[in-house]
Amino acid sequence: MPAMQTAAGALWRSLKIAAGVDVTYTQGATTVTATAVPGNTAMEQQTTDGLVTTERIQDFVFLASDLLGLVPRRNDKILWESRLFQVVHPAGGRQYSFADPFHTMYRVHTKEINIAS
Numbered sequence: 001m002p003a004m005q006t007a008a009g010a011l012w013r014s015l016k017i018a019a020g021v022d023v024t025y026t027q028g029a030t031t032v033t034a035t036a037v038p039g040n041t042a043m044e045q046q047t048t049d050g051l052v053t054t055e056r057i058q059d060f061v062f063l064a065s066d067l068l069g070l071v072p073r074r075n076d077k078i079l080w081e082s083r084l085f086q087v088v089h090p091a092g093g094r095q096y097s098f099a100d101p102f103h104t105m106y107r108v109h110t111k112e113i114n115i116a117s
Contacts, residue, residue: 004101005102005104008101008102008104009104012063012100012104012105016035016037016063019037019038020035020036021035021037021080021081022034022035023035023036023060023078023079024078024079025067025070025076025077025078026077026078026079027072027073027076030070032066032067032070034062034063034066034067035066036060036061036062036078037060037061038058038059038060038061038080039059039060039107040056040057040059041056041057041059041090041107041109042054042055042056042057043055043056043057043091044091045091055090057088057090057109057110057111058085058109058110058111058112059107059108059109059110060078060080060085060107060108060110061099061105061107061108062105062106062108063104063105064103064105064106065104067106071096071106072087072095072096072108073087073095074087074088074095075087076095076108078108078110083112084112084114085110085111085112085113086110086111086113087108087109088109088110088111089109090109095108095109096108097109
């Protein structure tokens with residue numbers, strides 16, 4: 001394993017311990033409990049009138065292997081504490097991006113849809 005990939009893995013483990021939260025990821029009938037690091041992304045969109053708006057998207061960063069083979073898809077759900085998030089693809093983009101150059105971490109884009117019961 002290249003030294004850079006080893007260092008990235010060590011950094012992720014430290015970040016997961018310091019800032020990770022337990023979430024439940026659901027895709028169809030499959031549910032996975034995993035640790036994710038919450039973050040956010042500011043997305044700018046231009047309306048047909050030329051007005052530029054900025055929307056904050058709630059992101060969750062996962063180690064891809066923690067999702068047990070699931071690849072994030074639109075409308076998947078993430079339950080964090082009592083808050084429910086839906087995976088979205090903002091501004092026509094992808095619903096996730098890779099958070100590292102080795103494609104071992106997903107940065108999943110979501111929006112909060114309601115308070116879970």
